[in-house]
Amino acid sequence: MAVADLPEESLRTDSAVVPQDAEPRERRIVVGVGGGIAAYKTCHVVRNLKERGDDVRVVPTEGALNFVGAATWEALSGHPVSTTVFDAVDEVQHVRVGQEADLIVIAPATADLMARLAAGRGDDLLTATVLVATCPVLIVPAMHTEMWQNPATRRNVEVLRGYGYTVMEPAHGRLTGKDTGAGRLPEPEQIAELARTLVNGHHVDRDWEGREVLITAGGTQEDLDPVRYIGNRSSGRQGYALAEAAVQRGAKVKIVAGNTADLPTPPGATVIKVSSTQEMYDAVRLHAAESDVIIMAAAVADFRPASSAETKMKKGGDTEAGLQRIEMVENPDILATVVARREEGAVPAETLIVGFAAETGDEETSALEYAQAKLKRKGCDLLMCNDVSGGGVFGQPNNQGWLLGKDGSVRDIADGSKLDVAVQILNGVDTLK
Ligand code: CTP
Secondary structure (H helix, E strand, C coil), X not given: CCHHHCCHHHECCCHHHCCCCCCCCCCEEEEEECCCCCHHHHHHHHHHHHHCCCEEEEEECCHHHXXXXXXXXXXXXXXXXXXXXXXXXXXXXXXXXXXXXXXXXXEEECHHHHHHHHCCCCCCHHHHHHHHCCCCEEEEECCCHHHHHCHHHHHHHHHHHHCCCEECCCEEEECCCCCEEEEECCXXXXXXXXXXXXXXXXXXXXXXXXXEEEEEECECCEECCCCCEECCCCCCHHHHHHHHHHHHCCCEEEEEECECCCCCCCCCCEEEECCCHHHHHHHHHHHHCCCCEEEXXXXXXXXXXXXXXXXXXXXXXXXXXXXCCCCEEECCCHHHHHHHHHHHCCCCCCCEEEEEEEECCCCXXXXXHXXXXXXXXXXXXXXXXXXXXXXXXXCCCEEEEEEEECCCCEEEEEEEEHHHHHHHHHXXXXXXX
């Protein structure tokens, strides 16, 4: 059965969220650069955005040019670079650049630059550009931990969020010099990904503040011996993107991560690393009761070897005990257990539970029908279904599918980056409130 065959009242789509331009045009993105050492990483952000086909114009502050010179920004963006409102005055740059922008990304945003933006100053080309702009503004702070935690900076972050700007959480890790802590610029791919989601028309309001979100991500691995395991193709990208979107909405996010591609931690989220299904089950059971939303994006092994050999198994020899015949036992169903614990009252009744299903259809049954049966069987509130016939999705940057509700609703999840999809799934969770 195709989606079009479903009863009309069960069809609800989110497609209005994404503006469907008849003729997609090159988007104009202004990248503002503050005077911090992390400016060198912003070169990769500019390159990443340019490679996706957007027109990028770099507006550094005077201080930023101490770290990366104008020639680099001009070569990367293909546009001349000015820092002051007194360059090319006849072109009225301080107004035009902001008026024409579809998105402004400021990375790194130093404590001083954020203070100037919060105060509404317009004393250089970048701050003047922000004052004029009506497009989304993404601010990516980077500074030492002490500066990030300073009450003045905390207040400025709140003020900037109050203006409707998106302020990313900084990453935790190695800073300039010997110190380690919060204040590191997120990875260029993470910044570019969020920038694209915003320029694609997705809004990320901070309306999940105070919410606890638990997300499983990646694939579990079941050990056969010290060398081998049984695993799957999940990269964890969709789970990490969900974490990123939930952090941007202000939630406190924990990721229970199995095996993932080499993904950077979404700034602001906590990662609990696990390997086997049993470990994932234990971690989810431990944190489920304190969670307001639980999203199970992990690809979980349904079976594991009955025992894991202490020494490497040999291919020859006794076939009963060797690699030719492996006895498997069933793993716990984490999602079904969490739903059951909610019914028993061990997990609050208000906790919202979202499952995932990567399905392939066959001649008799479509992927969507299999997913609808799975939603009933698992008893969760929402189920995100991907049709993975043909090997799409796994490890790929994009995703799409349907979000099924336990009330029988089916909403289209439009094709987009995994972060675009994550934003749409969280919007689907909002409809359950
Ligand atoms: N899941 C889980 N624990 C398991 C298996 C699956 O929590 N032991 C979760 C997954 O994280 C996902 C959902 O259940 O959110 C559906 O996973 P899937 O593997 O499609 O479900 P199965 O019940 O294993 O169904 P199938 O027979 O199609 O493999």
